Amino acid sequence: MRPHEQEFAQGGGKLVVVGNGWPAMAKSWAQHVGFPQAVEVLTDPSRKAYDLAGFKRSRVLTLLNPRSVARWVRALVRGFRQGRTAGDAWQQGGALVVLPSGEVSYRYVSLGPGDHPGPAALLEALRKARQVSGLR
């Protein structure tokens, strides 16, 4: 997601990343990933926002989802390595596009590790959100 930050800005949106560990974990991770300053990195230790957004928390989805295992193997083959987990290991993620009115115009609920929308899907969701809401 990091290399696409400019595309989100050009698309008229702001990229925000929310995790669920403590602020020090978020800071260390953000520095490790190397997000540009324009990307806002936040953390939700209570996971209240995850719950309200409808994102799942499940050991089964984390450990026993065959698709997740396949994605994990594919990531390994491509050279990606997961670092030490910091945060809630059973919490699943997701993505939202939220308009200034507070309306959620796009929601993706992750069903396991590696299940997330790509930058192209998020940029398209942002484009549609702006179009539908009359923003230029």
Added chain:
Amino acid sequence: MELGEVVVKDTEGRDVRLGEVWRDQPAVVVFVRHYG
């Protein structure tokens, strides 16, 4: 409670009301599983 009312933290531990991040423009908010 609305999503925008949730108070989260920035990387310095300061409170941030989530609704502030999309107040001025649409926001793409990616929730990660965990750090790492």
